Amino acid sequence: MQAADLQLLIDAAQEAGEIAKRYDGRQAKTWHKPEGAGPVTEADLAVNDMLERELRAARPNYGWLSEESLDGSDRLKNDRVFIIDPIDGTRSFIEGSDTWAHSLAIAEAGEVTAAVIYLPRRNRLYVASKGQGATLNTEPLQVSTNAVMQGADVLVARPAMDAALWKETPPDFKRGYRPSLAYRTALVAQGRFDAMLTLRPTWEWDIAAGDLILREAGAATSDRHGAPLIFNNADPRLAGIVAANPRIHAQICGALAPHDRAQ
Known part of the structure; x- marks a missing residue:
């Protein structure tokens, strides 16, 4: 199931990238959320609508938590849950930069088991599945080996x-x-x-x-x-x-x- 979940997230992230790239962040309709929670654009909402529709249809027994969806307590009853940020770095998106990302995860019993971070403007697809390692564009990832905090x-x-x-x-x-x-x-x-x-x-x-x-x-x-x-x-x-x-x-x-x- 983990492999299928990961492929589901990869496919969804790539589709999200195609949707987001249709928008020019500098011209996209933008609203400001209440209580200083930051901006949201029409691109964020379009991506979120697609992700919620397609991911929930593919896994109807999974809960749903997304920055751009109304939250509720129902997800707490589910063993597995999608945790989604349709566009992480919305301010960067609005500025016309390319350092924004789609962030998609599935958690089971509080632990993330499948994950994708995709930067469509930079063609960077980071993925991981529990116990299977992490990759960037299929190349294995490894953290730095520096052992000293000072100067890091x-x-x-x-x-x-x-x-x-x-x-x-x-x-x-x-x-x-x-x-x-x-x-x-x-x-x-x-x-x-x-x-x-x-x-x-x-x-x-x-x-x-x-x-x-x-x-x-x-x-x-x-x-x-x-x-x-x-x-x-x-x-x-x-x-x-x-x-x-x-x-x-x-x-x-x-x-x-x-x-x-x-x-």
């Missing part, structure tokens, strides 16, 4: 480097950034960067696919407290994400301040 190449936004979030001085990372969280996870799985982290509450759909791709590439992943990432929660927000090879992951988690101090 890390994808991290400036707010996460606030001194209050660290036990001592924030690490001397070589900082990089990409607007799509899914793409950040994929780049670490690819070994292009040593680690990525975000310490803010993080929506499941932003990181579900990346979590499996990272782990199948040899990474350790956790929330900001070092706890495993568990998906399909009633509140689909996790306490951030820290991802790196096991050595650097342990060093970063050990350097972060306790949650109560960070508040």
